[in-house]
Amino acid sequence: MDALALVELSSVARGYRVLDWMVKEAPVTVVEANLVEPGKFLILLGGGVAEVHAAFDEALAHAGDTLLDRLLLPGVHERVWQTLAGGEHRGPGWSRSAPGVFAEPRVDCVGVVEGSTVASVVEAADRSAKDAGAYLAALRLSPALGGKAYYVVTGMQHEVEAAVDSGRAVLASRGRLVDAQVIPNAHDEFLEHLLRPAPFSIRRGD
Numbered sequence: 173m174d175a176l177a178l179v180e181l182s183s184v185a186r187g188y189r190v191l192d193w194m195v196k197e198a199p200v201t202v203v204e205a206n207l208v209e210p211g212k213f214l215i216l217l218g219g220g221v222a223e224v225h226a227a228f229d230e231a232l233a234h235a236g237d238t239l240l241d242r243l244l245l246p247g248v249h250e251r252v253w254q255t256l257a258g259g260e261h262r263g264p265g266w267s268r269s270a271p272g273v274f275a276e277p278r279v280d281c282v283g284v285v286e287g288s289t290v291a292s293v294v295e296a297a298d299r300s301a302k303d304a305g306a307y308l309a310a311l312r313l314s315p316a317l318g319g320k321a322y323y324v325v326t327g328m329q330h331e332v333e334a335a336v337d338s339g340r341a342v343l344a345s346r347g348r349l350v351d352a353q354v355i356p357n358a359h360d361e362f363l364e365h366l367l368r369p370a371p372f373s374i375r376r377g378d
Contacts (some may be wrong), residue, residue, distance in 0.1 A: 177217045203217060290319075
Protein backbone atom coordinates (compact mmCIF):
# COMPACT_ATOMS: atom_id res chain seq x y z
CA MET A 173 0.00 0.00 0.00
CA ASP A 174 1.44 3.32 -1.12
CA ALA A 175 -0.49 5.70 1.10
CA LEU A 176 -1.98 5.86 4.58
CA ALA A 177 -4.92 7.83 5.93
CA LEU A 178 -5.86 8.04 9.60
CA VAL A 179 -8.67 9.92 11.32
CA GLU A 180 -9.49 10.10 15.02
CA LEU A 181 -13.01 11.10 16.05
CA SER A 182 -14.64 11.84 19.39
CA SER A 183 -17.85 9.99 18.46
CA VAL A 184 -18.15 6.24 17.93
CA ALA A 185 -21.44 6.61 16.05
CA ARG A 186 -20.02 9.27 13.74
CA GLY A 187 -16.88 7.17 13.34
CA TYR A 188 -18.80 4.23 11.90
CA ARG A 189 -20.76 6.55 9.61
CA VAL A 190 -17.57 8.21 8.38
CA LEU A 191 -16.01 4.80 7.78
CA ASP A 192 -18.93 3.85 5.55
CA TRP A 193 -18.60 7.10 3.59
CA MET A 194 -14.86 6.52 3.12
CA VAL A 195 -15.08 2.98 1.76
CA LYS A 196 -17.98 3.95 -0.54
CA GLU A 197 -15.93 6.80 -1.95
CA ALA A 198 -12.89 4.78 -3.09
CA PRO A 199 -11.50 1.22 -3.19
CA VAL A 200 -9.23 1.30 -0.14
CA THR A 201 -8.17 -1.26 2.46
CA VAL A 202 -9.49 -0.80 5.99
CA VAL A 203 -6.45 -1.61 8.11
CA GLU A 204 -8.26 -0.86 11.37
CA ALA A 205 -11.45 0.78 12.61
CA ASN A 206 -11.82 0.55 16.35
CA LEU A 207 -12.05 2.25 19.72
CA VAL A 208 -9.07 4.02 21.25
CA GLU A 209 -9.31 5.45 24.75
CA PRO A 210 -10.59 7.75 26.04
CA GLY A 211 -13.72 7.09 24.00
CA LYS A 212 -12.18 7.92 20.62
CA PHE A 213 -12.80 6.12 17.33
CA LEU A 214 -9.82 5.52 15.04
CA ILE A 215 -9.97 4.72 11.32
CA LEU A 216 -6.81 3.65 9.47
CA LEU A 217 -6.89 3.07 5.71
CA GLY A 218 -4.31 2.13 3.11
CA GLY A 219 -4.11 1.81 -0.65
CA GLY A 220 -3.18 3.78 -3.74
CA VAL A 221 -2.40 7.46 -3.31
CA ALA A 222 -5.39 8.78 -5.30
CA GLU A 223 -7.84 6.37 -3.68
CA VAL A 224 -6.66 7.06 -0.13
CA HIS A 225 -6.72 10.81 -0.76
CA ALA A 226 -10.33 10.61 -1.99
CA ALA A 227 -11.42 8.59 1.05
CA PHE A 228 -9.57 10.99 3.36
CA ASP A 229 -11.29 14.03 1.83
CA GLU A 230 -14.63 12.29 2.34
CA ALA A 231 -13.84 11.80 6.03
CA LEU A 232 -12.97 15.46 6.48
CA ALA A 233 -16.17 16.47 4.73
CA HIS A 234 -18.38 14.49 7.11
CA ALA A 235 -16.52 14.29 10.45
CA GLY A 236 -17.61 17.78 11.50
CA ASP A 237 -16.78 18.81 15.05
CA THR A 238 -16.08 15.17 16.05
CA LEU A 239 -12.72 15.27 14.24
CA LEU A 240 -9.89 15.22 16.80
CA ASP A 241 -6.89 14.58 14.55
CA ARG A 242 -6.10 13.36 11.07
CA LEU A 243 -3.22 12.27 8.88
CA LEU A 244 -2.66 11.68 5.16
CA LEU A 245 0.67 10.09 4.26
CA PRO A 246 1.47 9.40 0.61
CA GLY A 247 4.67 7.40 0.21
CA VAL A 248 4.53 6.07 3.78
CA HIS A 249 7.72 4.33 4.95
CA GLU A 250 7.53 0.53 4.80
CA ARG A 251 8.57 0.16 8.45
CA VAL A 252 5.47 2.09 9.50
CA TRP A 253 3.28 -0.56 7.88
CA GLN A 254 5.42 -3.36 9.32
CA THR A 255 5.26 -2.05 12.87
CA LEU A 256 1.53 -1.37 12.63
CA ALA A 257 1.15 -5.02 11.64
CA GLY A 258 3.15 -6.15 14.69
CA GLY A 259 6.45 -6.58 12.86
CA GLU A 260 8.64 -5.58 15.80
CA HIS A 261 12.37 -6.10 15.90
CA ARG A 262 15.10 -4.21 17.71
CA GLY A 263 17.05 -3.78 14.51
CA PRO A 264 20.67 -4.54 13.64
CA GLY A 265 22.62 -6.00 16.53
CA TRP A 266 19.82 -8.06 18.08
CA SER A 267 19.87 -11.84 17.82
CA ARG A 268 16.30 -13.15 17.61
CA SER A 269 17.40 -16.77 17.77
CA ALA A 270 19.02 -16.28 21.17
CA PRO A 271 17.00 -13.80 23.28
CA GLY A 272 19.19 -11.67 25.47
CA VAL A 273 22.30 -12.35 23.35
CA PHE A 274 23.63 -9.61 21.12
CA ALA A 275 25.45 -9.99 17.84
CA GLU A 276 27.97 -7.40 16.66
CA PRO A 277 27.40 -4.53 16.43
CA ARG A 278 25.10 -4.53 19.47
CA VAL A 279 22.23 -2.09 19.96
CA ASP A 280 24.02 1.11 20.90
CA CYS A 281 21.16 3.47 21.66
CA VAL A 282 17.36 3.61 21.99
CA GLY A 283 14.95 6.47 21.41
CA VAL A 284 11.35 6.65 22.63
CA VAL A 285 9.01 9.33 21.24
CA GLU A 286 5.54 9.87 22.75
CA GLY A 287 2.62 11.96 21.53
CA SER A 288 -0.91 12.74 22.65
CA THR A 289 -2.72 11.45 19.52
CA VAL A 290 -2.27 8.41 17.30
CA ALA A 291 -2.25 10.41 14.06
CA SER A 292 0.54 12.72 15.20
CA VAL A 293 2.69 9.82 16.41
CA VAL A 294 2.30 7.88 13.14
CA GLU A 295 3.38 10.99 11.24
CA ALA A 296 6.36 11.49 13.55
CA ALA A 297 7.39 7.83 13.22
CA ASP A 298 7.25 8.08 9.44
CA ARG A 299 9.39 11.21 9.50
CA SER A 300 11.93 9.62 11.87
CA ALA A 301 12.20 6.56 9.61
CA LYS A 302 12.73 8.71 6.51
CA ASP A 303 15.06 11.37 7.92
CA ALA A 304 17.62 9.35 9.86
CA GLY A 305 19.55 6.09 9.79
CA ALA A 306 17.93 4.81 12.97
CA TYR A 307 15.70 1.72 12.82
CA LEU A 308 11.97 2.04 13.57
CA ALA A 309 11.63 -0.88 15.99
CA ALA A 310 8.05 -0.52 17.24
CA LEU A 311 4.94 1.64 17.07
CA ARG A 312 2.53 1.38 20.00
CA LEU A 313 -1.15 2.27 19.64
CA SER A 314 -3.03 0.96 22.65
CA PRO A 315 -6.27 1.64 24.55
CA ALA A 316 -4.21 1.35 27.72
CA LEU A 317 -2.37 4.56 26.78
CA GLY A 318 -5.41 6.82 27.18
CA GLY A 319 -5.39 7.90 23.55
CA LYS A 320 -1.65 8.53 23.42
CA ALA A 321 0.85 6.56 21.33
CA TYR A 322 4.61 6.16 21.09
CA TYR A 323 7.33 4.61 18.97
CA VAL A 324 10.80 3.21 19.48
CA VAL A 325 13.92 3.67 17.34
CA THR A 326 17.28 1.94 17.74
CA GLY A 327 20.74 2.35 16.26
CA MET A 328 23.94 4.26 16.80
CA GLN A 329 23.57 7.24 19.12
CA HIS A 330 23.89 9.92 16.44
CA GLU A 331 21.28 8.13 14.30
CA VAL A 332 18.85 7.82 17.19
CA GLU A 333 19.34 11.43 18.23
CA ALA A 334 18.59 12.58 14.67
CA ALA A 335 15.49 10.37 14.48
CA VAL A 336 14.19 11.58 17.84
CA ASP A 337 14.79 15.21 16.86
CA SER A 338 12.78 14.69 13.66
CA GLY A 339 9.89 13.10 15.52
CA ARG A 340 9.97 15.70 18.28
CA ALA A 341 9.76 18.49 15.69
CA VAL A 342 6.68 16.94 14.04
CA LEU A 343 4.88 16.52 17.36
CA ALA A 344 5.85 19.95 18.64
CA SER A 345 4.58 21.61 15.45
CA ARG A 346 1.21 19.92 16.01
CA GLY A 347 1.15 20.74 19.73
CA ARG A 348 1.08 16.98 20.45
CA LEU A 349 4.48 16.30 22.04
CA VAL A 350 4.32 14.48 25.39
CA ASP A 351 7.98 13.48 25.76
CA ALA A 352 10.97 12.17 23.82
CA GLN A 353 13.95 10.38 25.35
CA VAL A 354 17.31 9.15 24.06
CA ILE A 355 18.78 6.22 26.02
CA PRO A 356 22.47 5.62 25.21
CA ASN A 357 24.37 2.45 26.10
CA ALA A 358 21.13 0.52 26.60
CA HIS A 359 21.45 -2.21 29.23
CA ASP A 360 20.71 -5.80 28.19
CA GLU A 361 18.06 -6.23 30.89
CA PHE A 362 16.32 -3.04 29.79
CA LEU A 363 16.29 -4.25 26.18
CA GLU A 364 14.54 -7.46 27.28
CA HIS A 365 11.57 -5.30 28.30
CA LEU A 366 11.75 -2.78 25.47
CA LEU A 367 9.29 -4.45 23.10
CA ARG A 368 6.96 -6.30 25.44
CA PRO A 369 3.76 -7.47 23.72
CA ALA A 370 1.17 -4.72 23.44
CA PRO A 371 -2.41 -5.32 24.61
CA PHE A 372 -3.67 -4.00 21.28
CA SER A 373 -2.33 -4.32 17.77
CA ILE A 374 -3.50 -3.24 14.36
CA ARG A 375 -3.90 -5.93 11.76
CA ARG A 376 -2.46 -5.35 8.35
CA GLY A 377 -4.64 -5.57 5.27
CA ASP A 378 -3.45 -7.37 2.16
